[in-house]
Amino acid sequence: MSDPPKFAESLLRRLVGGRDADAVAGDLRETFEARGASRLWYWGQVLSCFAVRFSLHRRALPGIGTDFSRAVRRMRRNPGYALTAMLCLALALGVNTTLFSFLDSMYFRKLPVPDAGRIVEIRRQKAEFCTAQNYFAFRDGLRSVQAAAVSGSGGYMEVGRTAFVAQAERVSSNYARVLRLGTTLGAWFGPESESAAEPPAVIGYRLWKTRFAGDPSIIGTRVRVMERDYRIVGVARPEFTGTLPPMTMDVWLPLARRSNSRITSLVARMAPGENLASVRAEMRVISARLQAADPADKTLASPLVVQPDAGFVFEWNRTFFLPILTLLSAVSGMVLLIACVNVANLLLSRATVRQREIAIRQSLGASRPRLFRETFAEGLLIAAGGLALGILIGYWSGRALELFLPSLPAAMYHGLTLDVDWRVALFLAAAGIASAILFSLPPAMASSRRNLNPAMKGDTIHTSRQRELYSVVQVALSLTLLIATGLLLRALDRAQHVDPGFASGHRVFVNVRDLASQPQMDSLVERVRELAGVEDATLAGTIFPNTGVDCVSAEHEANPRQARSNIVDPNYFDFMRIPIVKGSGFAPAGSITETPRVILNETMARNFWPDTDPVGKTIWLGCPPDQTQKLGTVIGIARDTKYTSMVERPMPMVYVSRREDAGSGFWSLIVRTAGEPHRWIRPVLDLAQHSGGSLIVYDSGTLDDAVAQSLWEVKWQASLLAALGLLAIVLAAIGVYGVVACSVAQRTREIGIRMALGAVPLDVQWMVLAHGLRVTAIGIAAGLLLSAFTVRLLRGFLYGLSPFDPIAFAAASLAWIAIAVLASWYPARRATRVDPLTALNYE
Amino acid sequence: MGELRRTPGPHSPIDGDSYLLYYTEQMPPTYLGEFEQIVLLAILRLGEKAYGVPIRAEIENRASRKVTVGALYSTLDRLEAKGLVHSWFADATAQRGGRSKRYFKLLPAGMEALAGSKAVFDRMWEGLHV
Numbered sequence: 003m004s005d006p007p008k009f010a011e012s013l014l015r016r017l018v019g020g021r022d023a024d025a026v027a028g029d030l031r032e033t034f035e036a037r038g039a040s041r042l043w044y045w046g047q048v049l050s051c052f053a054v055r056f057s058l059h060r061r062a063l064p065g066i067g068t069d070f071s072r073a074v075r076r077m078r079r080n081p082g083y084a085l086t087a088m089l090c091l092a093l094a095l096g097v098n099t100t101l102f103s104f105l106d107s108m109y110f111r112k113l114p115v116p117d118a119g120r121i122v123e124i125r126r127q128k129a130e131f132c133t134a135q136n137y138f139a140f141r142d143g144l145r146s147v148q149a150a151a152v153s154g155s156g157g158y159m160e161v162g163r164t165a166f167v168a169q170a171e172r173v174s175s176n177y178a179r180v181l182r183l184g185t186t187l188g189a190w191f192g193p194e195s196e197s198a199a200e201p202p203a204v205i206g207y208r209l210w211k212t213r214f215a216g217d218p219s220i221i222g223t224r225v226r227v228m229e230r231d232y233r234i235v236g237v238a239r240p241e242f243t244g245t246l247p248p249m250t251m252d253v254w255l256p257l258a259r260r261s262n263s264r265i266t267s268l269v270a271r272m273a274p275g276e277n278l279a280s281v282r283a284e285m286r287v288i289s290a291r292l293q294a295a296d297p298a299d300k301t302l303a304s305p306l307v308v309q310p311d312a313g314f315v316f317e318w319n320r321t322f323f324l325p326i327l328t329l330l331s332a333v334s335g336m337v338l339l340i341a342c343v344n345v346a347n348l349l350l351s352r353a354t355v356r357q358r359e360i361a362i363r364q365s366l367g368a369s370r371p372r373l374f375r376e377t378f379a380e381g382l383l384i385a386a387g388g389l390a391l392g393i394l395i396g397y398w399s400g401r402a403l404e405l406f407l408p409s410l411p412a413a414m415y416h417g418l419t420l421d422v423d424w425r426v427a428l429f430l431a432a433a434g435i436a437s438a439i440l441f442s443l444p445p446a447m448a449s450s451r452r453n454l455n456p457a458m459k460g461d462t463i464h465t466s467r468q469r470e471l472y473s474v475v476q477v478a479l480s481l482t483l484l485i486a487t488g489l490l491l492r493a494l495d496r497a498q499h500v501d502p503g504f505a506s507g508h509r510v511f512v513n514v515r516d517l518a519s520q521p522q523m524d525s526l527v528e529r530v531r532e533l534a535g536v537e538d539a540t541l542a543g544t545i546f547p548n549t550g551v552d553c554v555s556a557e558h559e560a561n562p563r564q565a566r567s568n569i570v571d572p573n574y575f576d577f578m579r580i581p582i583v584k585g586s587g588f589a590p591a592g593s594i595t596e597t598p599r600v601i602l603n604e605t606m607a608r609n610f611w612p613d614t615d616p617v618g619k620t621i622w623l624g625c626p627p628d629q630t631q632k633l634g635t636v637i638g639i640a641r642d643t644k645y646t647s648m649v650e651r652p653m654p655m656v657y658v659s660r661r662e663d664a665g666s667g668f669w670s671l672i673v674r675t676a677g678e679p680h681r682w683i684r685p686v687l688d689l690a691q692h693s694g695g696s697l698i699v700y701d702s703g704t705l706d707d708a709v710a711q712s713l714w715e716v717k718w719q720a721s722l723l724a725a726l727g728l729l730a731i732v733l734a735a736i737g738v739y740g741v742v743a744c745s746v747a748q749r750t751r752e753i754g755i756r757m758a759l760g761a762v763p764l765d766v767q768w769m770v771l772a773h774g775l776r777v778t779a780i781g782i783a784a785g786l787l788l789s790a791f792t793v794r795l796l797r798g799f800l801y802g803l804s805p806f807d808p809i810a811f812a813a814a815s816l817a818w819i820a821i822a823v824l825a826s827w828y829p830a831r832r833a834t835r836v837d838p839l840t841a842l843n844y845e
Numbered sequence: 846m847g848e849l850r851r852t853p854g855p856h857s858p859i860d861g862d863s864y865l866l867y868y869t870e871q872m873p874p875t876y877l878g879e880f881e882q883i884v885l886l887a888i889l890r891l892g893e894k895a896y897g898v899p900i901r902a903e904i905e906n907r908a909s910r911k912v913t914v915g916a917l918y919s920t921l922d923r924l925e926a927k928g929l930v931h932s933w934f935a936d937a938t939a940q941r942g943g944r945s946k947r948y949f950k951l952l953p954a955g956m957e958a959l960a961g962s963k964a965v966f967d968r969m970w971e972g973l974h975v
Contacts, residue, residue, distance in 0.1 A: 018918070021934055021947075022918070024934075025934065025945060025946060026897065028942065028945065028946060029896070029897035032940055033898055047913055050914060051915040052915060053913075053915040053916055053918075054918045054922065057923060
């Protein structure tokens with residue numbers, strides 16, 4: 003009897019698989035002889051089995067239901083271990099979800115408007131798009147898009163006598179139609195708004211809730227926004243916060259047809275059948291036409307940007323969070339890895355317990371793939387449970403993070419939404435499946451090992467070595483995180499002790515806007531000085547951390563450089579305890595002039611005149627071509643201070659006297675008080691508010707608070723990393739505990755014999771403790787090595803602290819030793835409670 | 846269109862509260878392709894002896910058409926997925942190289958589908974003489 007071709011048979015096995023393949027091969031063999039033993043016929047039949055392979059109704063993996071029901075049964079019998087595994091996984095998946103939803107809202111989330119995929123943002127890289135006149139001229143001729151214009155933002159709002167900072171945006175009348183916006187109350191303004199006598203305004207939901215207490219009768223209310231009257235006609239939908247996330251708009255105003263302003267950008271909806279390329283082409287043509295019509299306007303030469311409106315629009319917003327988010331992603335990935343190792347460890351210890359059962363089943367004919375699949379099914383179930391719990395935890399940690407977000411400057415966070423959308427869900431599912439594979443593979447391999455002999459005898463050396471190795475990996479990873487956290491906390495501590503260069507204690511500031519004359523401000527300062535408990539007062543154009551920016555150049559209209567600038571009262575330097583190191587301070591009197599006297603800081607002096615004495619030299623102030631330049635004469639050098647943040651590098655700074663520069667009408671009134679400064683905010687505010695005239699107060703606080711708040715970035719980074727580091731340590735400690743506890747369970751018999759032979763409890767305790775400490779010690783060594791390579795990456799977050807800071811390294815290692823002692827303590831104590839008699843009978 | 850029915854729940858005793866209210870759609874009769882009918886009939890004819898080899902032989906003898914093993918098994922898998930037949934493994938013989946046979950038998954749903962198909966043809970043929 004001739005045999006069918008071997009290769010064709012093995013192909014058949016690959017195509018059909020399992021017992022089905024056996025049945026088909028059997029059928030073919032039965033008929034092979036009858037068909038004249040034709041190899042060609044046999045090959046034809048095997049190839050026809052492609053139909054079976056790709057049949058939609060193929061019985062996918064026979065017995066898969068049994069795998070899962072067995073896994074469920076095993077987990078029900080031992081719920082503690084399954085729950086621990088799920089919880090470990092859920093914690094890690096939860097924080098990963100939150101972090102991903104953060105990334106999602108920064109880079110991918112589309113505007114909350116209908117058919118948001120068709121919305122594009124059209125602007126220039128470094129300039130405004132065009133004038134409003136230009137826009138109204140080309141708007142109706144556009145083919146590829148319907149475009150609405152958006153013009154500048156910022157400003158403040160007045161309702162009655164109170165004023166507050168509000169983000170305002172002028173938009174063309176088709177804004178709501180292009181974006182298909184709805185309202186919570188009232189309606190959006192339409193074409194009639196372009197020439198209305200009393201222009202309408204739509205306010206944001208957040209503003210409505212916070213400033214108007216959600217008043218349902220708000221429609222028709224009159225408000226003043228940047229010196230003009232508006233009538234509120236609508237309240238935007240809660241989810242819509244403007245087209246420039248993360249900035250949240252508070253009020254939308256109509257762009258008048260006769261407006262002289264420039265428009266910042268266009269927000270457009272692509273017409274059906276058009277794509278990004280065609281929009282780009284059309285906008286390029288329009289831009290070229292604008293440029294030809296006005297060749298002198300250099301802003302029209304700035305490159306065009308046409309991009310889908312998703313995530314944070316502005317590059318600086320995207321890049322600002324990038325380093326910390328990269329760090330946090332890496333860290334939360336590590337946490338997930340630690341959790342996976344934990345689960346793998348737990349599954350391995352289960353596999354050890356079941357070793358004999360598995361060996362018996364294997365010797366009775368259970369196939370290796372089948373055993374592999376069974377363990378894998380268990381892993382998948384744990385992953386599914388972890389995923390479900392992870393979504394919950396992710397939601398909670400998202401909420402917790404949102405509570406924590408107000409410590410960020412307003413513009414940074416209002417546009418962040420940490421909801422779980424389909425992208426986040428997809429990420430979570432992918433992370434869950436990836437981790438299931440990661441942690442199920444090793445135990446599945448272990449349970450389907452070929453060599454049955456040692457397992458039958460109850461020998462478990464192999465897996466316990468493997469599990470010790472896992473524990474070492476966990477300790478190493480979490481030690482690295484602990485060191486990183488320690489470094490960031492040390493950097494925070496350092497930043498908190500940075501000298502700002504000016505005195506901030508006992509100082510209250512009140513920011514005002516006043517269009518009235520200088521004498522009125524002078525009288526306000528005088529009256530504040532007369533308040534009981536007030537020692538002195540001064541005025542400055544801007545205040546830390548919002549110090550102004552100006553252009554400076556050595557020659558007229560030549561390469562202006564950016565420098566910080568401030569317009570200050572003559573007593574400012576004395577008041578703020580900023581020493582004049584060379585030359586003199588400002589004279590107490592003076593008049594507004596085009597050639598003011600200026601005081602530079604040391605950095606500025608060094609940058610402009612590295613070798614000579616700058617006192618007496620001249621310098622051009624102002625940014626051409628928009629501003630006319632003024633010629634300043636340097637009369638003194640002041641010591642460097644911090645201007646925008648406690649962790650900034652030294653920046654050049656120019657001071658001009660308030661006697662010689664009228665400023666922009668915005669002033670910070672700074673008051674030095676005798677006692678606790680918060681108590682004086684109210685009286686100073688009252689005085690300012692009732693000083694009459696056009697004075698409006700829009701912000702107040704103490705300088706100490708402003709300084710502390712400027713550390714938000716450092717605090718934010720340190721606390722997020724600390725939270726993740728803590729989670730990693732908890733997970734790794736569970737891992738160490740599991741390994742030690744399991745080895746105690748496995749060595750019950752040995753311990754019993756030792757006790758029976760006269761070992762004292764202390765010996766046994768030490769033996770167990772030493773096991774935990776040995777694993778930890780190896781982990782710490784590996785972790786220190788790993789940290790030596792990775793901490794360099796932290797350099798950008800440390801504000802000058804060396805990444806190899808010995809205190810952080812030593813503290814983290816010691817902390818881990820303490821944790822290891824704690825984690826091994828309980829199993830060690832339990833070991834000594836073993837009754838020798840029970841232990842000897844123990845199997 | 847659906848028809849509103851009051852039907853007791855599958856495992857609940859019939860009392861007032863446990864009645865489930867739902868729409869039942871008139872289920873369309875399971876449609877069988879020609880080859881599916883032939884395979885089902887072959888299984889029916891063979892009775893207890895229905896496994897791959899005799900099923901193929903039966904079809905080749907009676908319907909005079911060549912059937913590849915792939916086409917047969919993919920159809921059988923489909924019929925099983927539809928719940929028309931049931932299969933089990935048994936009888937490994939030396940002649941088959943020690944491999945077990947996959948036996949098939951018709952389930953009541955299969956029988957019903959066959960009867961339905963026949964009824965359709967009968968109605969279509971009624972009064973026709975070719």
